[in-house]
Amino acid sequence: MRSRRDDYSESTRAALVTSSVRLFTERGYAGTSLDEITKRARVTKGALYHHFSGKQAVFEAAFDEVEAEVKGRLEKILTGSQPPWERALAGLREFIGSCLDPAYQRIALQEAPVVMGWARWREAEDRYSFGLIKQALQDLIDAGEVLAVPVEVTSRLLFGALCSAATEIAHSTDQRTVGEEIEDVVVRLLNQVRSQAADA
């Protein structure tokens, strides 16, 4: 039986996560103090340290929050009923779009590797967006749509390219134009790899 206290507890925890996502997005990890986080969530540090072991843990909760959001949308597309190639293209568009979200951009892509440490970040990414991209690439290969390539390193290359490109889009004054240019270049590259597979 879920008690009333459980509701309260989860509510304050959620408030802390929401608050930290907001502040980490705006001012970054180093630029936001725990006092600001707790103030915005209308609690004190006591509450924060009851739910989390420290500042890093708060950040990781914020990280999980934004990653889960993106993963949910991506998963829906990549497990759809369309043919693999169309699924991959749709997933590509969706991921680029997700990267434009300032929260995902800054927390998950920019600061997480520094705050959490690269190894831990990589481990986490395997369960989120990167894992899905890697799986999508594997599906394309299994379906014979593209040449067989080392999946691990290739998806790493693709992921890195997309992330930095998306950052470029997010900071450009004309997001639409830059976004279309990037999508165009990536699709052209993919199409070449695809036709190469068709030739074989």
Add this chain to the structure above:
Amino acid sequence: MRSRRDDYSESTRAALVTSSVRLFTERGYAGTSLDEITKRARVTKGALYHHFSGKQAVFEAAFDEVEAEVKGRLEKILTGSQPPWERALAGLREFIGSCLDPAYQRIALQEAPVVMGWARWREAEDRYSFGLIKQALQDLIDAGEVLAVPVEVTSRLLFGALCSAATEIAHSTDQRTVGEEIEDVVVRLLNQVRSQAADA
């Protein structure tokens, strides 16, 4: 006339930069205190704040240090007398190799965008490695070696891919194998783009 005092001053400044490069590489920006930096350089905070405006400025000096090193090596290759295509390939190898340097890896690629802010980092990168890569790509296009593509976004894609791939290499237990795999994938991609240009 260069005075004796100028020598002393430059020496302590250099000691501070060397010390900070070392510590930032090992423990990261947030993980190293100014006291540690000054202690290793055998000076006090007074000296540090005489030469730099603050911790950020120290970091940027360390950033310039490692970037200049890489830029020097890259420039020598890219301005060589070989044909454009060979120059580009050699530059590619050289850049991947540079990314394996822990100092360049962590300071210039991982932490700089967070510490300096993305906009400032991007601006600086235009004068360093990224600028050279962009120029190399432009040279290839001018020489008709590859298809005409939007240079800015394409080099951004390439740069992002190489950086994340290099990080992967650096952290893998078998650097040689992973490195060769990545180089292989990139070269195959480039070759396709090249042959495409030859067809046209």
Add this chain to the structure above:
DNA sequence: CCCACCGCCATACCGGTGGTATGTTCGTGC
């Protein structure tokens, strides 16, 4: 040759921040 000057650096101190230890309240189960 000497002295006043100032660059170069050391010392002392402050505000803020992450983290901890202890106190307090209130829902819950007996």
Add this chain to the structure above:
DNA sequence: GCACGAACATACCACCGGTATGGCGGTGGG
């Protein structure tokens, strides 16, 4: 309705980035 403990609040500490002030010694003018 009462004791118990989870869920917080409060008070405090250590450390770090930054600043203000003091002093030493190389340097250049006379």
